[in-house]
Amino acid sequence: MNFWLELILKLVAILGFVLTGALVVIYAELKAGSHMQSRIGPYYAGGRWGWAQPLADGLKFLQKEDLAPAAADRTVYGLAPYVVMMSTIAVFVVIPFGPDMVGRDLDLGIYFVLAVSSLSVLGILMAGWSSANKYSLMGGLRAAAQLIAYELPLVLVSAAVVIQAGTMSLNGIVASQAQTWFTVGGVDVSAPFLIKGQIIGFTIFMIASVAELSRIPFDMPIAESELTMGYLTEYSGIRFTMFFLGEYAAMISLSAIAATLYLGGYAVPGVSGNILNVIGPGVMLAKISLLVFIFIWIRWTWPRLREDQLQHLAWRWLIPISLANIAVISIFKVAF
Amino acid sequence: MLNQYYGDYVTVAIFIAVGALLVGGAVGASKLLAPRRPGDFKDVAYESGIEPVGGGWNQSHIRYYVFALLFLIFDVEAVFIFPWALQLDTFQAVGRGVFILVEMFIFVVILLVGLIYAIRKGVLKWE
Numbered sequence: 001m002n003f004w005l006e007l008i009l010k011l012v013a014i015l016g017f018v019l020t021g022a023l024v025v026i027y028a029e030l031k032a033g034s035h036m037q038s039r040i041g042p043y044y045a046g047g048r049w050g051w052a053q054p055l056a057d058g059l060k061f062l063q064k065e066d067l068a069p070a071a072a073d074r075t076v077y078g079l080a081p082y083v084v085m086m087s088t089i090a091v092f093v094v095i096p097f098g099p100d101m102v103g104r105d106l107d108l109g110i111y112f113v114l115a116v117s118s119l120s121v122l123g124i125l126m127a128g129w130s131s132a133n134k135y136s137l138m139g140g141l142r143a144a145a146q147l148i149a150y151e152l153p154l155v156l157v158s159a160a161v162v163i164q165a166g167t168m169s170l171n172g173i174v175a176s177q178a179q180t181w182f183t184v185g186g187v188d189v190s191a192p193f194l195i196k197g198q199i200i201g202f203t204i205f206m207i208a209s210v211a212e213l214s215r216i217p218f219d220m221p222i223a224e225s226e227l228t229m230g231y232l233t234e235y236s237g238i239r240f241t242m243f244f245l246g247e248y249a250a251m252i253s254l255s256a257i258a259a260t261l262y263l264g265g266y267a268v269p270g271v272s273g274n275i276l277n278v279i280g281p282g283v284m285l286a287k288i289s290l291l292v293f294i295f296i297w298i299r300w301t302w303p304r305l306r307e308d309q310l311q312h313l314a315w316r317w318l319i320p321i322s323l324a325n326i327a328v329i330s331i332f333k334v335a336f
Numbered sequence: 337m338l339n340q341y342y343g344d345y346v347t348v349a350i351f352i353a354v355g356a357l358l359v360g361g362a363v364g365a366s367k368l369l370a371p372r373r374p375g376d377f378k379d380v381a382y383e384s385g386i387e388p389v390g391g392g393w394n395q396s397h398i399r400y401y402v403f404a405l406l407f408l409i410f411d412v413e414a415v416f417i418f419p420w421a422l423q424l425d426t427f428q429a430v431g432r433g434v435f436i437l438v439e440m441f442i443f444v445v446i447l448l449v450g451l452i453y454a455i456r457k458g459v460l461k462w463e
Contacts, residue, residue, distance in 0.1 A: 003343060007346075007347060007350065011350065011351070011354060014351075015354065015358075061366075062362070062365060062366050062369055062370070063366075063369045063370050063371075064366075064370055065370050065371055065372060065373070065378075066363070066366055066367070066370060066372075067378055067379070068379070069379055069380065069381045069382075070379035070380065071381060071391065072381075078363075081359050082355075082356050082359045082360070085355045085356070085358055085359045086352045086355035086356050087355075088355065089351055089352065089354060089355030089358065090348060090351050090352045090355060092351070093347060093348055093351045103347060103351065104343065104344055104347040104348070106344055106348075107344075111418055112348075129393075131381070132381055132391065132393060133381040133382060133383070133388075134381075134383065134388075134394055135382070135383075137393065137394065137396065138396065141396060141400055144400070145400045145403045145404075148403060148404065148407040148411075149403060149407065151407070151411070152407065152410045152411065152414065155411070155414040156414055156417070159414060159417045159418055159421055162418060162421040162422065163421040163424060166421075166422065166424070166425045167422070168418065168422065228382065228384070233382055234381065234382060237366055237370060238362050238363055238365075238366035238370070239363065241362070242358075242359050242362060242363075308460070308461070311403065311460055312460050315406065315451065315454075315455065315460055316455060316460065319410065319451065320448065320451070323444055323448060326417065326444070327441065327444070330421075330424065330437055330440070331437065333424060333428075334424070334428060334433040334434060334437050
């Protein structure tokens, strides 16, 4: 197929998926969160179960005045949501939904994801600094310290997956999970990395993801009761919406990465070839939904950590454990 | 015709550009729809409803810089681990698996000692 035509088709498909996905996740969070707290949540918008609530919110935000404090650094203040959204969208380039259902199967794969997704720290720091507001500044600094502290466990456990798979390409990682692990009575058994010794890696990946998303129990950068809204305090209207949308899109992308690295991605045992392009996206979607639900579940049932407890957890526990994880995985790789 | 190599760059560049366009489009649409009536009190920084005391760029505690330094060290370490991880198979194929493993362990342990030093020094303890 023509390169440009293919690119445009993939672009439209991925963009559509990201935006609808983000809206669906926002609705799921409103609804699931309220049921976990014995409320009913949105009820009126759209006529039935309040299904149109995220859309209505978006439309409302679109019509709100886009304020900036007089003292703010307006250029940086305006550019911050761009940086966040650019890094969020760029991650979706490499996420595979099938052997050919992928924006572009970069050789760098997981490395590209980690590099690009950490760019959003820059946007958050820009937002916090440029607002000329004490809450924003503190929120921005907290966010930066938190995101870099949890970036490390995320990177290190991903490195353990790369060691096991022997490739950084996400398609390659899926393929190596679909390989035959062992054969029992003539039946080839394949297993995702979660079962093949990466359970600690998966746990750390999920904990670090929650922290990267600044969600409860790691939401000190926002911490309504202390910092109003952290680095988002001064943002209103559409720019706030962009941060909000980016956050939920990042939730989807991190879930998709976790599903690809640990849960076998789009692979289905015993199925290969073109048919995987058809059922792959469905399989992937199911796994993403499951992980997103876990994120929502954690958010609505856990209390918030204190700032120093959070740093303590990352530096004292997660980083040493993920280094040990690398050691164990690589010893097993060399020994067997 | 674009080959594999440039295709990667073009795809990533276009996705990033579309991310920017998305925000640009939304902000542009909002400019058309949203009212715009700047007033003195709207432009004051929010400080829980009272007049802000001092400027927004206050001095903040320097404790965060230690995390930045630690992060830098370990992030560079992680950058070294990835190529090593990819070459593990190659080295193992020529029978040097244990050698490359021990090499990396020495590297990681040196950095781990650094982390233990930082923890013992009390940089993670906040009073």
